[in-house]
Amino acid sequence: MRALRLALLAGVLLAVAQQQVLLHRPPRLLALEQAAASSGPAALNLRFSRPMNPGSVAARTRLEPPLRFDLQGGGNPLLLLPGQGQRLVTPLRLQLQGDDRRGLPMRPALWQWDPRAHLLAVVPVGSGEQVQVRQHDGGWTALSPVWSSITEIEPLGDGSGLGIVSRDDQGRHQVWRLNLQERNLARVAAMDAPLRPDLGRVRQTGIDRFTREALQYAQLSSNRQGDLLVQSTAMTQGPEDLVQWFRGGGRRRLEIEASGPVALLPGGGELIVPEREGLSLRTLPPREPRRQILPGSRDLSSFCPVAGRALLVRHWPDFRRSLELVEPGQAPRPLWIGSAGLVASACSRGGERVWALLIEGIAEPRLILLALDRNGAVLQRRVLSGWELEPGTGLHYDPTGERLLLTLRRLELDTPAGGPLQRREAQPALIDPFSLELTLIDKPVRQAQWLPAG
Structure with a gap:
């Protein structure tokens, strides 16, 4: 019995000693991950070996180039977000420091971070089309095979992939998911260390087909969890299918009838469904079924x-x-009303600034870009003379780099006076959201969108 008591006492003393050693060991950064923030894609999740003092971490952490940032959370984990109104146009260097709640300092952790979005485009290649990505050095990389036609691309909201709808020469559609990988975080030994050549580069890691059955049509939507919603009808003219394709590969068929395109809410867990009575907001399983409707067309x-x-x-x-x-x-807030064609829109983080793309006129239509504040006051107006919007494309906003993106085609008179208008290939057009100045990218495309950093 005496030997047993001595063994138990030794075990207790060893546990106490280990506990004291752990309590006096400096805190450590366990994980640093790109996070999908509600205010935009530029955010980092910080996870530590023990709860930290957020004020200390905020005071002793710095970003290069110098940027304001917010630190959210109670101690572990923490969320780091660059402050609003700042353009991220280069990779960042991060020096992460701070004390835990006992006042013990963490050894500095040095990282390189590239949260910038990439430009994706459907590019004509020979007699077909291909998805390509513009890397941050300006070069283009092919991501997909060459198909006869690509009718839609839908970047997954977490940057992990891309949904694609292809169409063959017989009008049969297929849905694909390209799996993408981007290395946008790298640990370094010093803040002035050279940038890694692979930082921020996107590459394709695989391709999955939604179904082997040919489809009459398909349209896509995604959320920040990386799910893909596929709304489709088979060539056999069966009923319309609505399927949620999860990032991990599982699927769930949704028994919902809609009168138009259904969209996943970016935050996940809900759908926007067009119905005859109006637009409805519906919860997704496993949440309790709930339906709210906004009447009107x-x-x-x-x-x-x-x-x-x-x-x-x-x-x-x-x-x-x-x-x-x-x-x-709140009730819907009217921002603009008129008889012009309203073909596309985009908004800043919380709708503080809104952009509307209009088409005015019939015989000689003009493309007009408006910048509005949240009360509908016109801040800027620009006539995009000599340009038309590529059919089926929209207006896309990048909250990280503060850029708008359009796919535009120039109209030119290359024939004698009175002859028909000759159209060039469409190009991606970057637009400054404050001055509405245009910067064209010399690349023929069919459509272009932003791929958030993943």
């Missing part, structure tokens, strides 16, 4: 980066259209 135009904000187009009986900002718990 409305279409979803675009989502804002901040959760719960969106832009709607309302159709009026006199054939006018209006653009509305929707926020949680």
Whole structure:
């Protein structure tokens, strides 16, 4: 018995000693991961070996080039977000320091981080089309095979992949998911260490087909969890299918009837469903079924980066259209109304600034870009003379780099006076959201979108 007591006492003493050693060991950074933030894609999740003092971490952490940032959380984990109103145009260097709640300092952790979005495009290649990505050094990399036609691309909201709808010469559609990988975080030994050549580069790691059955049509939507919603009808003219294709590979068929395109909410867990009575907001399993409806003839135009904000187009009986900002718990806020064609829109983080793309005129249509504040006041107006929007494309906002993206085609008179207009290939056009200045990228494309950093 005496030997047993001595063994138990020795075990207790060893456990106490180990506990004291652990308590006096400096805290460590266990994980640093790119996070999908509600205000935009530029955010980092910080996980430590023990709860930290957020004020100490905020005071002793720095970003190069110098950027304001917010630190959210109670101690472990923490969320680091660059402050609003700052453009991220280069990779960042991060020096992470701070004390835990006992006042013990953490050894500095030095990282390189590239949170910039990439430009994706459908590019004509020979007699077909291919998805390509523009790397940050300006070079283009092929991501997909060459198909006869690509009717839609949908970047997954977490940057992990890309949904594609291809069409063959017989009009048969297929849905694909390209799996992508991007190395946008790298640990370094010093803040002035050279940037890694692979930092921020996107490459394809695989391709999955949604179904072997040919489809009559398909349209896609995604959320920040990387799920892909596939709304389709088979060539056999069966009923419309609505399937949620999870990032991990599983699927769930949704028994929902819709009168138009269904969209996943970026934050996940809900759908926007067009119905005869109006637009409805529906929860997804495993949440309790719930349906809220906004009556009237409305279409979803675009989502804002901040959760719960969106832009709607309302159709009026006199054939006018209006653009509305929707926020949680509030009635839709009218921003613009008129008889012009409202073809696309985008909004800043919380809808503080909104952009509307209009087509005015019939005989000689003009493309007009408006910048509005959240009350509908016109901040800027630019006529995009000599340009037309590539059919089927939209207006896309990058909240990290503060850039707008359009796919534009120039109209030129290459024939004698009175002859038909000759059209060149479409090009990606980057637009400064504050001055509305245009910067063209010399690349023939069919459509272009942003791929958030993953």
